[in-house]
Amino acid sequence: MKRYLRLLRIFFRTELQYELEYRLNLVLEIVQGIVVTGTSVGAILVLFSYTTVLNGWDLGAMLVLLGCFYLVQGFGELVLQPSFEKFMEHVRLGTLDFALLKPVSAQFLVTLRNFQVVQLAQMGLGAIVVVVGLSRIPNIGFAEAVGFPIALVCGFALIYALLLALSTFAFWFVRVDNLMALYWSFMDAGRFPVDVYPGWLRVTLSSAVPIGIAVTVPAKVIAGRLDPLGLGFLILGTIAAFVLASWFWRLGLRSYTGASA
């Protein structure tokens, strides 16, 4: 475990050094993040200029939700998107061999290897939006304060499991960029609570593409609107998704032959 954390730190540091080479780019990316987050907050404000409550979510809770959306999305773009893109390239080129031969878990080495460090800024902006939203919520109890990070980590893990399962198809079909595009197009739906959507979309966002859950549940927890039972289900579901996706990945790995073999 300690070894893995040390590896993770090394990966992160090299990627940080790499990105610091392009400082102007870094600044531009941060400015873009501010614009994107600001306009999304603007959209929420426009909606709330006509109402005080949206499906039981008031403005404070809604801002928390938007912040969670950017936290989850930022996490996806921080490590998952760059790593999984690299992974699919490895499968295509046959260079996955090098990862498989190293004396650590191949799944770890492949899926948490690459970082877009600048996305930390996006996550930071998300955190700011969460804090602003929380300032409008009168009292936050101990249970909420503990449950929130747990639910958020579950959200991250759900997204991880989903992307891991999707990218595993690369072992059989090689080019699965399209499946990833499907994920990205659905991702946008996380900006509103999953309960506003019509039935078929709500079911999709809670099961096959669990973006709705990954964003909505943490926001619900901190706004004091989730019972312990719901949180328990989330934890169990996340563990199940993680185990299932990892199993699927190993299954796919067996079909990997290397490009030149």
Added chain:
Amino acid sequence: MIRIYRALLVAQIQAASQYRVQSILWMLFAVIRPVIFLAAWVAVARSQGGQIGAYDVRDFAAYYICLSLVINLVTSWNAYEFEFEVRMGRFSPKLLRPLHPIHYSVVENVVWKLTTIIPLGIILVFLALTFDARFRTTPAHILLFVPSVVLAAALSFLSSWVLATLAFWTTRVHAITTLWDRAGFIFAGQIAPLALLPGPLQAISLALPFGYVLGVPAEILRGGVSVSTALVLMGGQVFWVVVFYVALQRVWSVGVRQYSAVGA
């Protein structure tokens, strides 16, 4: 010119037919965001007893279905590809060809729209039924919609080329296009129908080109504006198309001279 276009069209259709799945998936981008905001507005309307301004739930549904169609018909992705090609030095061979690169781009966009229109239509009909959309469209509105959406497509196409041309100077236009896209997110009628934007935002959206790209044709197709208002709005569209046409000619002629191929 017609012969050239016919040849390009055939070549592009052949190329596009190899990527059918991809085009359907990309089309989801045109559907999902309108559905997201439709769902939000339906929730807002329900909390206010079903009516916001001149819109009830079924009007919102009609508006966002029209918007989705307009997004698909109007949007062009040039700026992203253009930056990439300039940065990779792939743009140079295109400049050497006897035909202006913009023509390839026109044909690419037309083919993209042709290949996605049928699956999109099916999805939109399904949405119209689930959300029980009510269209106020009259035959006059449909007659006006056709030129309006063509103008909007021209406006979006020309403005994205003007932005893309900035890549000649900076080779990184991504930041600028993000800024432009986000302005469109707020002002073009995506987060709310133009009529529901708060006063100052609405004024900005109609004073700048943004509202004319998506919101205006969508509202005309839905039948949400009277014929005389529609004509005034289309006047605005013509104005901005002319502005961007002139701007593109200026920027292009200066920019091409400025361009030094990356990797050369």
